[in-house]
Amino acid sequence: MTSPIGAISSLTSIGGLDKVSSVAGLSGSTPATNANEAVNGPSESFTSMLSKGLESVQATQSKADNLAVQAAEGTLQDPAQYTMAATEAQLAQQLTLAVRNKAVEAFQEIMRMQA
Template sequence: MTFPIGGISIPSFPTVPAVGGAGGIGGAAAATEAPAVSATENGFADVLTGAIENVQGAQSKSNELAVQAATGDLKDVHDYMIAAQEAALTTEMFVTLKNKAVEAFTEIMRMPI
């Protein structure tokens, strides 16, 4: 199950194979093995890189339309306003997620061992 967030998709968790009946010792051994991760699944670094690229893309699109609006080449001002709002929202979302990640890390570091 994936949850799309502004171009970011979070990969679903791999399923654990079913264990056979009471005599299924081989099935129990297979269930304890780590599931293989396919090459198509995204890791945390890939998701983070994609999010940064998404923010940069929205900001560059907004900047290009701003230049067009300033030079008079832009046909529809609404396009610039929409792009600027998208850039602002993606930046705000990314900063909020970064702050939550730092807050979670700080809480984990405060836990007694």
């Protein structure tokens, strides 16, 4: 199972199919690696993974903002770069909001449970 935060951090570049496959959980990791992680647990804490994911979303949005300024000034050579960066930032933000909404729903469901 691919962690949502890992999926967010893999959205740093739209350029290659390797990023798409890692978002879908289809990266070329071996079963031995996955079995090792299942036995020993993840090597990073949830907090650090969440922090890295959010930093990645922020970096993606900053890149899109910088390219938007360059496009407005007329210094951007290829306007498609801005279009791709803006789309990437939008998708990263949508994924982040979806993960947040699911976490809030899970918390609310836990709070509804009777002890």
